[in-house]
Structure formats: structure tokens, C-alpha cells
Amino acid sequence: MEHKRPRIVAAALAGLGLAVSLTACGGGSIQDAQTGSGDKKCGDLNVAVNPWVGYEADAHVLGYVAKTRLGCNVNYKDLDEQVSWKGFGSGEVDVVVENWGHPELQKKYMADKGGDGSAVDFGSTGNKGVIGWFVPPWMAKKYPDITDWKNLNKYSSLFKTTESGSKGTLYDGDPGFVTNDEALVTNLKLNYKVVYAGSETALIEAFRDAEKNKKPMLGYFYEPQWFLSEVPLVKVDLPKYTDGCDADAAKVACDYPVYDLNKVVAKKFADSKSPAVDLVKNFTWTNDDQNVVAKYISQDQMDPEDAAKKWVDAHKDEVDAWVKG
């Protein structure tokens, strides 16, 4: 075996030599290639990407416009909400594109809420965040009155699972989601137990199964969400939200408010001369817009960059408005 080795290597070398001589005339040298982004004035733009697809849609559309129109060097950083906000202070994150409230983080990082002032509210994305309890469409059809919370106790035995004993199961999602569900169940005297499905993936798979195999399920969900275009879940009406009814977390007995989803940026970024500052400030679109791009990414399995390009190419006017201000 030993003596074969040099021969193999020699053969490999010969092959390589051949390749060299072939390509020497073929061209394609790297120095000839051109970069996409010519204008360097914008510099780096660090966009946090929080872990849900709707957010990804926002981040990549914004990033794509920043890159192609303003020549920014966009860095996407896959981070959780909490870590993203911490990144404002250190300059590692410039923009959080879709923020769902988070009063506790505001209190820590926004100057007007008593924080260290590293984060600045940059206005609405135009998206309305709706949180609530949902049932699969087949249930809403079969039990039309189930969408009123007052009837939930009547149906609680339908929702019994191995996780909830004699009570009905109300599935909650990821621990990062805004939720008052445990308090709601207690305060509305519902015969249910909150069971944490633990992640968005788990919730979606459970709802998918519930609709496909006609199984009862009641769970926490939200829009904008691409999954609703696959399975149009039906919202259960909780007692109407009024201003301040959710002030005391332990005594909440009303529906969730409609969240005005907003952009949050680093103070350092807001004060910079980057042309991307105005772009981020001006960026707004509708729930439907987001759902379309999110669907490209999740169901059509497009690369987020390509999905963003597809939407941007079809919406020149809106994008022009963001860029020009």
C-alpha cells in the first residue's frame, strides 16, 4: 500500500495541472467580478431577526431595500427579543423591526420609561397584533356558539387531554409570548387548565392536526401569522378590552388589547447620519403584506432574500415612499 501513495498524489497533481491550463484561457477570474453594493455611505446596518416568520418578513424586506437602494451592508442577527434589546447598548443591534409591547424591556432600556436610554421607539410598522384564543374552523362550524367565552365551560369536556386531568386544555405557546392566560382562566372561572405547548412550532403542529383530523383544540394564537392562511383559525371572543382593564396582571378578566406593532432602534443608530435611519422610520405596511411575504418564506420555501425581492419588485410605489420619506 505504502508505495501507491505518491502515485495517487501525482495523478491528482496532474489533474490539477490540467485544470489550471484549462481555466487559464477560460477566464472567470475573481478580480473581474463586481460587487452589488457600490455606495458605501450607509455602512453597516445590524438587523435583529427575532424567531418568528412574520418578523423575518419585515426584517428581510427592510434589509433588502436598505441594501439595494441605500447600499447598506446589512447584517441579520438571529436573536431572541431580550438579547436583541441588550444589543442596542453595545452597538451590536441597530434595529428591532417588529416589537410586541414588552413593557418590561421598555422599562429597562427606554429613557422615558425609566431605563438606560439605549433604545428608542421608532413608530408603528403599520401591523396590528391581535392575540387571543382560537379554535380550528371545523369546531366553529359544528359548535357555532363556542366563539363566545361564556360557552367555553359547556364544552370543556371536549377539550380534555392527558395533560389537564378532568379539566379542558387551553394550549399556550412559547414562554416568550405575551400571555395573561393563567389569570384569565382563574378570573373568568373557566374549567380549563393552561398547558404550555412550549413553542410556536408545537402550537402550529397541534392546530394543523386538530383541523385535519377533526380533533377539538383551544389554543392561544395571534395574527399577523402566515399559518392562518393555511388553517383559518377562528377567534373566541373574551370580555371586551377596555383601557386599563389589564393593569393588574393577577386580576385580568378581559381580552388582549390590539397591539400596535412598532419598530425599536438603538439610540446610537437613531443619532447617526446613516440614510437607513429615515428608511426605518418610514417603513410601514399592512398585515396582508407581511402575511404574503411570510407565506413565501414558510410555505413556498423561498429564501427570505428572494421573498423580499419578490414583494419589493411588485410594490415599487410603497418602497419609493419609504426611501424618499
Place this chain on the structure above:
Amino acid sequence: MSVLAPPLANHTPPEPDTTPWRATPARLVRNRFAAVIGVLVVWVVAWALFKDHFTLTIGGSEQTPVFDWLRDRSNWVEEAASSGSNPVINFAGWIADIVDSVFSWLQSVFTVAKFPRPLPQIGWLGTIALAALVAYAAAGWRTLALVVPCFLSFGVLGYWDDSIDLLIVTFFAVVVSCFFGIALGVLMAHSRRFSALLTPVLDVMQTMPSFTYLLPFSILFGIGPAAAVMMTLVYAAPPVIRITAHGLRGVSGPVLEATDSLGQTGLQRLWNVELPMAKRTIIAGINQTMMAALSMATIAAYINSPGLGQPVLDGLKRSQLGTSFVAGIAIVIMAVMLDRSMTAAGFRAELAARAGEKGGPFRKVGLGLAAVGTLVALYLSHSYVWANEFPSQPDLGTPLRNAVDDFGNWLRTDLSHLTDAIQRVATDYGLNPIQSLLADSPWFVTSAAILVIAAVVGGRKAVISTVVCLAGILGLGLWNHAMETLTACLVATIAVVVLAVVLGVLMGRSHRVDVGLRPILDAGQTLPPFVYLVPVLILFGPNRFTAMVAGVVYAAPVAIKLVADGVRAVSPNTIEAAEMAGSSTWQMITKVQLPMARSSVLLAANQGLLYVLAMVVIGGMVGAGALGFDVVTGFRQANDVGRGLAAGTTIVLLGIMVDRITTYGAQRASSPASRA
């Protein structure tokens, strides 16, 4: 041959029992078994009487003084990091800067285009040539023939850049682990006191769920590769430390005496005798460290670590089974490649040490030629697009992804009614009663029961560890969740042991079964759990059972391999003797092979439990609730940082407790003469 993640090396495996089957241990074990049954009976009676009292249940958003205190500590670190007032924290930042800059340089060489150059310095051809050269030089041409196709497959699967990024992170973490780890291992081998001091620290490093330190590390080391490397270090360094120490301790006494008589100094002895003699063991340790580092890829992606973990999480987030799977397969290929190359390199190192030279003139010529070839490839890769950017065809990733997605859709529709029944029966008749016994009994009843069992099984040493751990768990304030988690882990471990005994015996007895199963086990061990989590979720829905199944899938391969190796190690003479005595196959297994592989089965149970425990946090993401959910909550919600830390620490205490009880129990069962 392969050492693909053998036991955690928490404790060195007991030597295989070579003495023939004796009656004494059997009686002893039977007595202990009876005692444990007695404890259980008393426990059930107490449970029936006092059920649902003093269970220390805690609400989902409840805060306790302990949580507040932990949260304040975390906030203090954060403030110190942002104000730059604390020298230790500044030092961490300084280290992070160095790691980040070296890392981004490496990325600009291999994967990331740095402006104004449109492509990285060296593309796929140069990278593969370099890898091939290293493989050839360190392990020979067989390894070269393995490494090159593996690298090509990264590109063909569509994850060239992510794969190389992950290799860089892993390489970084392994080099640093070895640099400090081998030194610490040497110290541990030579000082009993240092060893006693470091062992609990290593235990904590290996059992602390990484989600617990995601947040603090991203504060200390910033959001970037440095934090990922540091996280990986925490989990990956212990194996090389432990195994180095183990290897050095194993260097034979007479050899040391003989060389000492030549009048060498301690350092000379270490350098010339001990390290060379323990070389192969140390390389096995490095190998384990590498596997552990790879297994952190997905978790590290939660704080933006570059590498294959990102597409795995993307698939999870976008509900794309195929995406996660293809990226996961790339991780498996990388793991197998690194494992086999390292094993081959270790083998070669030993041969070289024995032969006392570096090989003949042919090898020198071969190496010289290979080096020239690599230089040519590097040049090409630097200069031409075709040799830099991995070609988009052939593309194996897309068809594979689609096939897996189709498989997922098939799972969703066709099986769920059957699987629901399995889930319901297993939960109602298996999990729920046991959980009720542990978690719904008053805390002092459960504690007392655990203590007595620890005493019966593990003896005095086990009792001491158990008292400390139980006190800690009580103090942290998540008692009820801890008991729920413990239940799920115990039940899952029983399943793991049953699987391990059945499949392990099959593998140990038949070479053909072994050859067929081993690659599947290797893959199961290195595939990121997030990949098979979704199929399990589709089958069984979000609940404790699903989390348990995921834990079993994760833990079974290690346990099965341990039992298989134990059964195979039974001496052929014994088998022959038993055959002559006319024992049937069943008798052979139950009366000869399993009893003689007893220590392996016990070790499999111990490792199975620790592996199941390592899945607690991931279980929390699919409906297991309890401690796993608390840990994730701490990472996700600023208000619950304290709860997360408390839950993480509770998991560590549970891990150490069950490890000590089973380890001391296994020691007593294996050496029955000691305490009769």
C-alpha cells in the same frame, strides 16, 4: 473502533467483570431490591393519606425571594458589562474581542466575502485541498478518502458556508478546550485534592442546561461568535479534561519507576513518558470534546452563532421539516467525519510512537507532492470563481428536503389516531401515577423516600450527595416542577434501559446486527434533537409523552452501544463453557451474557439518565412544562431571569443526585465483597 461519544466519562467505567457468575451479589441485589419495594409500599400508603398537601406547587408567573435575588445578580452583571467598571467583566470583553477578530479573519478566508473582494479568499477547492492535506498527513490516505467526499457533500446538500462556519467554531472551541483541558487533566492526574476540587465543577459544566447561560454569555462576550465559542467551551471542555486525567493515571507504575531510576525530573517524566504513553487516550478525549462541541451547534444558533445550527432552527421556525433535516444530516456527516479521522489519527500516532519514526521516504515524497498540490488548489481557489463558489449543481439538498416534507405530510394524516391512543395509554397508566406519587406526595414524604432509596442502593456516600442535592432543590423553590421533571426522566430512562438491553444483546450476539445498527446509532447520537422533535410532535402532540419520546431517542444510542460492547466483551471461553454445558439461547443471555455484562448495563442506565436529563429543556419546548419550560422562560422573559437560573440549577442538582445514586449503586453491585 469508533469512539463516537461514549459515556460522558463522568466516572470511569468499571472494569468488565471477568470473574464467573457468583451467588453472593445476586442475593445482595435481591435483598436491596426487596428493600426498595418496601420503601415504595410505604411511600404509596403515605401518598394515599396525604395526597395534594405540602406539594410546594408554584404558579407560572409567581416570583420568590430566591428568584428575585438571582435576577438581581444577573442585572448586576449586565450593568457592570455596560458601564465597564468591573475588571473581570472587562477582561471577558477583551477576550471576546480577540476571539471575534480572529474569527472574522478566518471567515474572510473561508466563507465571507470581505469588501471590496466579492468572494472569500479561499473557496471550496482550496478548503477541500487543505482538509485533504491535513487528513493525509495526520491519519493517512484512507482518511483522505473519507474526508474529501464528506466535504463535497456539505456543498452538494447546499450548506457549504454554514458547514465551514460550524467547522471554524468547533475548531476554535476544541483548540482552546485542549489547550487548557490537557493542562488541567495533567494537574488532576497528579493531585488528588485538585481532582476532588475540579470534579464537581466539571459535573456542573456538563449538566447545566445551556439555555441557562445563553443570556449571561451574550452579555459577557457580546452577540457574536465569541459568545458561541465560550458556550461551546463550557460543555465541550470537560471530556478532554477527564479523559486526559484518566489516561495519565493509567500509565503503568513499573514503567514510571524504571524511567525514574534514570534520574529524570517530573517535567521530563511528564513530557517523555506519561504524555506519549497516554497519547491515544488523550486523543480519544479530544475526539469526545469535538463531538460535544458539535452538539452545541443548534443551541449556539440561538445567539446568532454562525454555522449549521441556523438552518436547523430556520426549519423549526418556518415549520419546514426538510430544511431542518438536511442541515441536520450535514451535521451528522461532519460528526462522523471528524470522529473517524480523529480515531484514525490516534491509531497512527500510536503506530508512530511504537515504530519510533515518522515513516519511510515514500511518505515524505507523498507529503511533499500533496503540499504542492494543495498550494496549486489554493491558488486556483483564490483566483477563479469556479474554484471558489461551490457549484449549485448537482443539488442533493432540494430533493432530500422535498422527500422529508412529503414524509411529514404523510405522518400528519395517516397515523395520528393510532398514535394518540398510544400517547393516552402511556400517559394515563404510566406517567401520571408515578408523577402523582412523586409530585403530589408531601415534599417531606418524597424526600424521605428518595433518601432511603439512595441509602439502600448507593450506601453512605450516595446519601450525603442526595441530602445536599435535595436541600438545594428545596431551597431554590421549584420542588414541584423538579419532581415532575424527575418523573419524566425516570420513566424515559426505564424505556432507554429496556431498549438498550434488547438491542444491545442482539448487537452483542450478532455481528451482522451490529454492522447494520451502528451507523443508525451514530446518526441518532449526532443528529440535533430539534430535527426529530417535529416528527415526534406530529405523531404525539404537545405533551409530556412527546418530550419523553424525544429524550428516549436521544439517550438510547449511547446506552445501546454500551450494552452491546459489554455483551461482546464477555470472554469466549465462558461462552464456550456454557455452550458445552448445554444452555439454550435464552439461558445463555439471561444466565451468562447479561449477568457478566452487568457493569455495562448499569453504566448504560446511568448514562441514559444523564442523557435524558440533558433533553429536559428541549422537552419544555414541546409541552413537557416543568423545569425545562422554566429554563426557556428565563431565557425569553426579562422578568423571569431568576426563575430560569433557579430551574437550571435545579436540573444540575437533579443530575448530580441521580448520577451519584446510580454510580455508587453500580460500584456496590459490581464489587459485592466490599460492603456485605
